[in-house]
Amino acid sequence: MSAKILVVDDEAHICSMLDRILQREGYQVQTSTDPEDGLNLLKQQSYDLLVTDLNMPGMTGLDLLGRARKIQPGCEVVMMTGYATVDTAREALKRGAIDYIEKPMDIEDEFLPLLARILGSDSEEDEQDGDLEESRTQDVWGDFVGRGEATLSLLKKVTKVARSDVPVLLQGQSGTGKEVVSGLLHKLSRRSERPFIKVNCAALPETLLESELFGHTKGSFTGAISDRDGLFKAADGGTLLLDEIGEISRTFQPKLLRVLQDGEFHRVGDAQRSVKVDVRIVAATNRNLVEAVRSGDFREDLYYRLNVVPLEIPTLRNRIDDLPDLLEHFIAQAARKHTGYKKIHFSDDMIRVLTSYPWPGNIRELANAVESATVLAENEEIRMIDLPVAIQDFARSLGEEVGVQVEPSMGNEAETLEEIEMRCIIQSMAKTKFNKTRAADLLGVTRRTLSYRINKYDLEDQLTRLREAHGERDGANTSVPSAS
Ligand SMILES: Nc1ncnc2c1ncn2[C@@H]1O[C@H](COP(=O)(O)OP(=O)(O)OP(=O)(O)O)[C@@H](O)[C@H]1O
Ligand SMILES: [Mg+2]
Structure with a gap:
């Protein structure tokens, strides 16, 4: 259960700001601009934490603190104070506040970490409990492979926001695992016993999408032969x-916005009655929505919702750093899926190549590569030639012995133009020992253009890793030209 926080501050904008931020962090929040009301709330419900302002008309924060401690001794109190009132803050500590924070406060760097410490997520005393908690969650993380730094931090965020009902927007390139993460968000939520429904908004034309999501009444359009509930209804509670x-x-966006705002919608063909549901919305996209908002393709208000x-x-x-775990996972998966095939094995050299390969298709590309190698390879020890052409070309650009020489591909159908471009950049950099001027010549572009593209596709780290791979193979006494 997420921690429950009561915020009392006579300034309404502070209340609403903290309400929004704390909800986003996965806490349950209530706010009050009137200390008297705050006191009543404390009498009615239990809280883990009270965050109160010091200077308020009617009752000071210190008074509220004293009375709150009597009503709910288990509820910790944090005092928010203005600049000039550090003395009073000390007084607050004497009266039992656990800490104080000075206004104006730095929400991300001070306030949230303070709350996290108080509410236990990273307090030292609770470390043992924390570990237990962690191993319990790790079980639930289950099939979600990868425990590298970036993945762990993602998983922790997912676990945290899963506790709340606020809408989540999953953004990431194609094949990064957005759908998998959405499943995890559901599984870790209090809604896990209720339905988890997926809709691909790109797969249906607008009118069908509307009736699919909201349902329709008999006769509302040709083919509507009976009343039908939509997926929002089917997902109720989930x-x-x-x-x-x-x-x-653009025309469907306002209809979606309405559901998000009011939790209510109309079935197609029934303008009279609205249907109310309790559904947690997770949206996913590989588009840059900020850009779509800027270009007018996506409504700003919907984006914020x-x-x-x-x-x-x-x-x-x-x-x-997740690559070894992912490889192991997909190798076992492919062997299970294709009866008669054994688990394949990658040599250390191969793993080095796979580690520097750019993976434009992300985890899906890796899963596909392993699956196809499982089926195509002649024996369990995988050779470069058993892997998809894009990876072979890449290996060749590193100077690896690949086997049968084939023409470097200009990409297969599954590759987008950007992916091909990224691959060409990396290959020409590798071929020219990371000399940008010569690589640019090879590509027939100016050095400036090449630098711009490297930046645009965020390839610098990738190139650094590659350079290291080259350096290793060439031996310690070979000097490696720098990429800049
Ligand atoms: N952490 C993970 N552990 C194991 N498998 C994963 C993980 N992340 C993704 N996958 C696998 O990678 C593939 C792609 O994942 P998914 O379909 O969730 O990506 P996506 O981001 O939704 O892609 P797209 O934008 O193309 O829809 C799936 O086969 C999925 O099972
Ligand atoms: Mg997807």
Whole structure:
């Protein structure tokens, strides 16, 4: 259960700001601008933490503190004070406040960490409990493979926001695992026993999408032969994944906005009665929605409704320390899936190549590569030639012995233009020992253009890793030209 916090401050904007931020962090929050009301709330419900302002008309924070400690001794109190009132803050500590924080406060760097410490998530006393908690959650994390730094921090965020009902927006490149993460959000939530429904918003034309989501009444359009409930209704009490949310049309966006605002909608053909449901919305997209808002393709108000909690799913390149675990997972999975095939094995040299490969298709590309190798390889020891052409080309650009020489591919159908471009950049950099001027010549662009592209695709780290891979193979006494 997430911690419950009561905020009392006579300034309404502070209340609403803290309400929004604390909810986003997964806490349960109530706010009051009147200390007297705050006191009544304390009499009616139990809280883990009271955050109160010091100077308020009617009753000071110190008074509220004293009375709160009597009503609910288990509820900790944090006092918010202005600059000039440090003495009073000390007084607050004497009267039993656990800590104080000076206004104006730095929410991200001071306030939230303070709350986290108080509420236990990173307090030393609770470390043992924390470990237990962790291993319990690790069980639930189950099939979600990878425990590298980036993945762990993602999993911790997911676990935290799963406790609340606020909308989550999952953003990340194709194949990074957005759908998998949405499933985890559901599984870790209090809604896990209720339905988890996925809708691919890009797969249906607008009118069908509307009736699919909201349902329709008999005769509301050709083919509506009976009343039908939609997926919002089907997901009542549970979670609804709106996948590829970036693709919904401008005309459908206001209808979706209405549900998010009021939790109410109309079935197609029934303007009279509205249907009310309790559904947690998770939206996913590989589009950059901020850009879509800027270009007018996506409504700003809808974006803010969906994006209460943004979760960025890292690319495989940015979580490459998960590669060994992921390989093991997909090797076992492929062997299970294809009866008669054994678990394949990658040599250390191969793993080095896979570690520097850019993985433009992310985890999906890795899963596919392992699966195809399992089926195509002649024996369990995988050779470069058993892997998809894109990886072979890449290995060749590193000077690896790949086997049968084939023409470097200009990419297969599954590759996007950007992916091909990224691959070409990396290959020409590798071929020219990371000399940008020569690589640019090879590509027929200016050095400036190449630098710009490297930046645009965020390839610098990737190139650094590659350079290291080259350096290792060439031996310690070979000097490696710098990438800059
Ligand atoms: N952490 C993980 N552990 C194991 N498998 C994973 C993990 N993340 C992703 N996968 C696998 O990778 C593949 C792609 O994941 P998923 O479909 O969730 O990606 P996506 O971000 O929704 O992609 P798209 O944008 O193309 O829809 C799936 O086969 C999924 O099972
Ligand atoms: Mg997806």
